[in-house]
Amino acid sequence: MSFGNGTSKGLSTCEEALQRLLVGKPTVPEHVGLDLSKLTASIVSLEAGFDRGYLKKSRKAHLPLLAQVEAVRAEASKGTGSLSSKQIRQMERQLAALEKALSIAEMQRNKVLAQNMKLWQRVRELERSMADSRSGRSSNVDPVLRNNNGMAFTPA
Incomplete structure (x- = not known):
């Protein structure tokens, strides 16, 4: 199923899940207080309600989201991310x-x-x-x- 903008419902759900993780308001209890330097595609998939392997590099439509996840993790690993309480x-x-x-x-x-x-x-x-x-x-x-x-x- 595709939306008018060319993205699937599942990809859109994953993008929303990533935004929830970035603002610190996840729906999955295990992701509360997640250190963004540990963010992975599988965490985004789980947050979206899918299994760990939903986001794949072999799917061209997923590549921009995967790149965004990698960029967030790299930026947080540099020490510019938030410190834990x-x-x-x-x-x-x-x-x-x-x-x-x-x-x-x-x-x-x-x-x-x-x-x-x-x-x-x-x-x-x-x-x-x-x-x-x-x-x-x-x-x-x-x-x-x-x-x-x-x-x-x-x-x-």
Whole structure:
């Protein structure tokens, strides 16, 4: 049986099935959430209500539809297809963990920078104090230093 546009009813049914698969609204429960990189002519045939072997390369009328199925599968295999929700959730968890690690690293960096600034200021004060004591001027900075054990000593 042929329609006025030269396509058979079965081919038209397969084209409709392919469109349902592409928009993610298949009628066959097994095809719900189908990864388009796994799309085959047999899946389209089953979605249309036929057996797996309905679409054949030997039928010239089927070739455009088969080429379209192959193009969709190739495009999805390149990584331009949609990711599964499981993959998206996993990537979101990884992103959250990386953001947390970054936040911790930034806090540690800021703490170390603050400590370094305090140490640099203290060194500058001590240098000024030593320069003042050599030149005979008095200084407001206490010249007593402490070693690693906490023992006080006066620089020579």
